[in-house]
Amino acid sequence: MSVISFVSGKVRGRRPGSVGAEGAAPSQNKRAGAESEAIPGEGAKFRLRDVSLRYGNRPVLEGITMDIPERRITAVIGPSGCGKSSFLRCLNRMNDLVEGCRLEGLVLLDGEDIYAREYDVTALRRRVGMVFQRPNPFPKTVYENVAFGPRIFGIKDRETLDGIVELSLKRAALWEEVKDKLREPALALSGGQQQRLCIARVLAVEPEVILLDEPCSALDPIATQRIEDLLAELKENYTIVIVTHNMQQAARVSDYTAFFLIESQGEPGRLVEFGDTATIFTAPADPRTERYITGRFG
Amino acid sequence: MSSISREWLIKRILLVAAMVVVLGLAMVVYFMAKESLPAFREAGPANLFSATWSPRDGRYGMLVFLVGTLTTAAGGLLLGTPLALSLALFLTQVAPRRSRALFSRGVEILAGIPSIVLGWLGFTMLVPWIRKLSGSSGSGILAASIILAVMVIPTITAISKDALEAVPASYAQASLAVGATRWQTTWRVLLPAARPGILAAVILGLGRAVGETMAVAMVIGPASVFPTSLTTPTHTLTTKILMEMGESTGVQRSSLFAMGLVLLLLAMALVLLVRRVSGGPFKYGVVE
Ligand SMILES: Nc1ncnc2c1ncn2[C@@H]1O[C@H](COP(=O)(O)OP(=O)(O)O)[C@@H](O)[C@H]1O
Ligand SMILES: [Mg+2]
Numbered sequence: 001m002s003v004i005s006f007v008s009g010k011v012r013g014r015r016p017g018s019v020g021a022e023g024a025a026p027s028q029n030k031r032a033g034a035e036s037e038a039i040p041g042e043g044a045k046f047r048l049r050d051v052s053l054r055y056g057n058r059p060v061l062e063g064i065t066m067d068i069p070e071r072r073i074t075a076v077i078g079p080s081g082c083g084k085s086s087f088l089r090c091l092n093r094m095n096d097l098v099e100g101c102r103l104e105g106l107v108l109l110d111g112e113d114i115y116a117r118e119y120d121v122t123a124l125r126r127r128v129g130m131v132f133q134r135p136n137p138f139p140k141t142v143y144e145n146v147a148f149g150p151r152i153f154g155i156k157d158r159e160t161l162d163g164i165v166e167l168s169l170k171r172a173a174l175w176e177e178v179k180d181k182l183r184e185p186a187l188a189l190s191g192g193q194q195q196r197l198c199i200a201r202v203l204a205v206e207p208e209v210i211l212l213d214e215p216c217s218a219l220d221p222i223a224t225q226r227i228e229d230l231l232a233e234l235k236e237n238y239t240i241v242i243v244t245h246n247m248q249q250a251a252r253v254s255d256y257t258a259f260f261l262i263e264s265q266g267e268p269g270r271l272v273e274f275g276d277t278a279t280i281f282t283a284p285a286d287p288r289t290e291r292y293i294t295g296r297f298g
Numbered sequence: 299m300s301s302i303s304r305e306w307l308i309k310r311i312l313l314v315a316a317m318v319v320v321l322g323l324a325m326v327v328y329f330m331a332k333e334s335l336p337a338f339r340e341a342g343p344a345n346l347f348s349a350t351w352s353p354r355d356g357r358y359g360m361l362v363f364l365v366g367t368l369t370t371a372a373g374g375l376l377l378g379t380p381l382a383l384s385l386a387l388f389l390t391q392v393a394p395r396r397s398r399a400l401f402s403r404g405v406e407i408l409a410g411i412p413s414i415v416l417g418w419l420g421f422t423m424l425v426p427w428i429r430k431l432s433g434s435s436g437s438g439i440l441a442a443s444i445i446l447a448v449m450v451i452p453t454i455t456a457i458s459k460d461a462l463e464a465v466p467a468s469y470a471q472a473s474l475a476v477g478a479t480r481w482q483t484t485w486r487v488l489l490p491a492a493r494p495g496i497l498a499a500v501i502l503g504l505g506r507a508v509g510e511t512m513a514v515a516m517v518i519g520p521a522s523v524f525p526t527s528l529t530t531p532t533h534t535l536t537t538k539i540l541m542e543m544g545e546s547t548g549v550q551r552s553s554l555f556a557m558g559l560v561l562l563l564l565a566m567a568l569v570l571l572v573r574r575v576s577g578g579p580f581k582y583g584v585v586e
Pocket of ligand 1: 055060078079080081082083084085087088097
């Protein structure tokens with residue numbers, strides 16, 4: 001619990017006069033300029049406008065403006081330390097848990113400012129689920145892991161819960177492997193199964209967006225393959241944002257790719273290029289993207 | 299001296315030290331058993347575990363004191379555990395980082411208060427206060443429980459705090475990330491994950507409460523009968539031994555040893571219980 005404390009659950013420092021201060025969320029996505037970042041032919045799930053993030057007085061992200069398309073897989077790539085994880089945590093406000101964290105700019109989910117003062121963070125996190133780098137199932141049974149979210153939201157009826165657990169495990173392509181082990185400890189599963197269990201735990205609260213932070217970095221190639229197949233299925237119904245260290249993975253699974261970079265030590269991370277994955281990997285517009293990608297493939 | 303022979307020497311010294319400790323422990327048990335043997339032989343277990351203490355009539359029953367020990371300890375835990383757990387949660391979850399150390403020091407200082415000081419405060423302030431409120435003598439199980447609660451709070455707080463801190467942060471993150479509140483996360487994830495450590499804390503607290511003598515002696519009575527209420531005098535095993543030890547001989551003296559033996563077995567049972575619930579003396583059963 002070291003980075004988390006009850007007192008730090010605030011993100012302060014909205015710039016006065018930033019658009020979020022105007023209130024009235026629906027008008028915001030119509031404001032001039034907002035459409036210009038939109039990817040042609042895609043609806044935007046998230047809109048970020050000039051987002052900057054600081055931990056204390058250390059700038060981590062600066063000037064991020066992008067639209068994350070709905071029901072597509074967006075990959076976030078870049079060298080380590082460039083703020084990929086921090087970027088992801090902006091989208092479900094997990095950064096609120098970091099003491100001294102401040103966000104400026106605008107983050108809209110379906111046109112609503114998620115950093116608005118009265119915005120319900122727990123409801124946000126229910127809509128925007130997160131899967132972490134290391135599988136982190138609770139030290140409970142397989143069943144209780146998946147039922148955790150629904151129980152939090154007040155579902156007590158046994159049959160309803162059974163149904164949710166089964167459906168979520170099926171969606172996470174794990175049901176066949178664990179249907180006879182629902183009462184066994186989740187920590188007894190393999191790493192890949194644990195990660196899919198974590199995905200099932202997120203799916204159980206019916207999110208709209210799934211954020212994954214290097215979900216395969218602790219997994220072997222076969223388990224990785226299974227997760228990638230799963231993501232391809234899930235994008236039919238969910239907006240997916242995946243941070244990955246692995247160029248090939250980004251190229252394989254994603255529709256769009258965002259490349260983040262730190263220019264030099266102490267600088268914040270910036271979005272260098274964002275576009276459809278094929279273009280980024282074959283004909284990047286920015287020489288820095290090309291250098292990074294060829295270097296990594298090289 | 300070559301490093302091999304130095305190592306050999308160190309090993310020997312450690313071995314001897316370990317043997318002295320084990321031997322000492324074995325001797326304590328042996329001595330207690332041997333000294334209580336006359337009581338078991340001459341008075342018999344039925345007499346020893348009866349509820350009547352009256353050496354003049356050849357009655358050496360310790361049931362009243364055993365019940366006194368168990369009820370005061372249980373009372374101390376009942377009052378102390380919720381407070382200690384709240385304190386541990388406050389220290390790990392709520393308190394601003396900077397004031398955490400301050401509060402933790404406070405708890406440590408509380409642990410260091412000599413029991414005679416607590417007993418004295420109990421005798422001079424708590425007992426008269428209970429006497430005024432209840433209209434009875436004021437000393438008894440309630441006063442002893444309150445004093446014991448103060449004594450077990452530091453133990454339970456410190457160990458529960460360690461157990462809570464040992465819960466991987468990833469559990470809380472997972473919970474918060476599906477939309478659980480802080481409170482739900484604490485209640486449904488942190489406390490269950492820390493449960494083995496918290497149980498160990500409570501059992502160690504129980505050990506402290508069962509063994510405490512001086513502070514309890516000053517607020518418990520004395521009386522060698524079952525109390526009629528929580529605020530009438532009685533005795534515990536420890537306080538009874540304390541009161542009688544100076545002027546006992548023969549079977550009466552031996553029966554005090556039998557009480558000590560019961561206490562010793564109780565303490566050993568508690569240690570074994572801690573091992574069982576926590577998977578080791580100081581391991582909190584949290585799997586990474
Ligand atoms: N909780 C935190 N508190 C302070 N600094 C942090 C925290 N998390 C990350 N950082 C810093 O922010 C920068 C970006 O980190 P991160 O978002 O984890 O990058 P990436 O995921 O791309 O490796 C790094 O310099 C890191 O040290
Ligand atoms: Mg990262």
